[in-house]
Amino acid sequence: MSDLRIAVLGVGVMGADHVARITSRISGARVSVVNDYVTEKADPIASQIDGCRAVADPLDALADTDVDAVVLATPGAAHEKQLLACLEHGKPVLCEKPLTTDVSTSLEIVRREAELGRPLIQVGFMRRFDDEYMRLKALLDGGELGNPLVMHCVHRNPSVPSYFDSSLIVKDSLVHEVDVTRYLFEEEIASVQIVKPSSNPGAPQGVIDPQIAILRTVSGRHVDVELFVTTGVAYEVRTEVVAERGSAMIGLDVGMIRKAAPGTWGGQITPGFRERFGRAYDTEIQRWVDAVRTAATTGTYIDGPSAWDGYAAAAVCAAGVESLETGLPVDVQLADRP
Numbered sequence: 001m002s003d004l005r006i007a008v009l010g011v012g013v014m015g016a017d018h019v020a021r022i023t024s025r026i027s028g029a030r031v032s033v034v035n036d037y038v039t040e041k042a043d044p045i046a047s048q049i050d051g052c053r054a055v056a057d058p059l060d061a062l063a064d065t066d067v068d069a070v071v072l073a074t075p076g077a078a079h080e081k082q083l084l085a086c087l088e089h090g091k092p093v094l095c096e097k098p099l100t101t102d103v104s105t106s107l108e109i110v111r112r113e114a115e116l117g118r119p120l121i122q123v124g125f126m127r128r129f130d131d132e133y134m135r136l137k138a139l140l141d142g143g144e145l146g147n148p149l150v151m152h153c154v155h156r157n158p159s160v161p162s163y164f165d166s167s168l169i170v171k172d173s174l175v176h177e178v179d180v181t182r183y184l185f186e187e188e189i190a191s192v193q194i195v196k197p198s199s200n201p202g203a204p205q206g207v208i209d210p211q212i213a214i215l216r217t218v219s220g221r222h223v224d225v226e227l228f229v230t231t232g233v234a235y236e237v238r239t240e241v242v243a244e245r246g247s248a249m250i251g252l253d254v255g256m257i258r259k260a261a262p263g264t265w266g267g268q269i270t271p272g273f274r275e276r277f278g279r280a281y282d283t284e285i286q287r288w289v290d291a292v293r294t295a296a297t298t299g300t301y302i303d304g305p306s307a308w309d310g311y312a313a314a315a316v317c318a319a320g321v322e323s324l325e326t327g328l329p330v331d332v333q334l335a336d337r338p
């Protein structure tokens, strides 16, 4: 079987990372086209990869005859148009979150894909491919702990880009716990409340950080999330599920524990999400490549979160942004699944 020829649209931090992983660690695929709205970024990347070209227009890039599938790592605002074009050309696409930047356009994408009758869109919620999350999921599914009742999460970033505002903490950071909740508990989220403790004096003026999110699932499970994106420390993602017959916690960052003079003890925490979830991204892309390459026999082009998962996450985050304003719990409005 020949290699899957992939166009990577958007070669900023995440896109460039994906180009590197496809080129060096993923089997059965190669990057044939790269594109970025900053044209000077794409040329040097393309020139380092055999058989790869930079194409200036994103829609030309994804439609190119030398492209079998697309990785979308462009800014969220560009996703709607580019996803619709992928659907029109029948090209499987792995889209970094968000699916689109608002709920109605996300739903439109879900509907357009449903009309085609085959799922072509996978959304890049990489935590589902992380070894620790996969073990936690297997433990819950195995039933040993009984029914999960509560989940406590911590999501801390050392810093975030200067354009981050309070609502992006919900839409860009909390969105991961939203997906983790739906993935682990296999049910929808019914309401969201954002509680605002005293803000970190080190956070940019006007940015509410930390925030505490309280999610309630349709069956009544409780999830709380501490979001704190200007800790100045390192990257910390911790998840504890409390169930009928015990609890399980992941993300303790217990790698090597070192002891040294003069009596110090400790280890190291990953500095950012690319390091913490590096293996998860590799697994995500490899499984997606394998799914696309075998789609003729399996009938599906995805192996992971779907367009519906992207839409549902967007709907929960929209309710979260509303709660950020009011401080009250806000119900999540979900359309019927097509």
Ligand code: ISE
Pocket (backbone or CB within 6 Å): 157, 160, 172, 173, 176, 229, 273
């Ligand atoms: C970023 O976009 C991510 O996706 C990271 O996983 C998350 O930890 C961070 O808060 C987001 O800004």
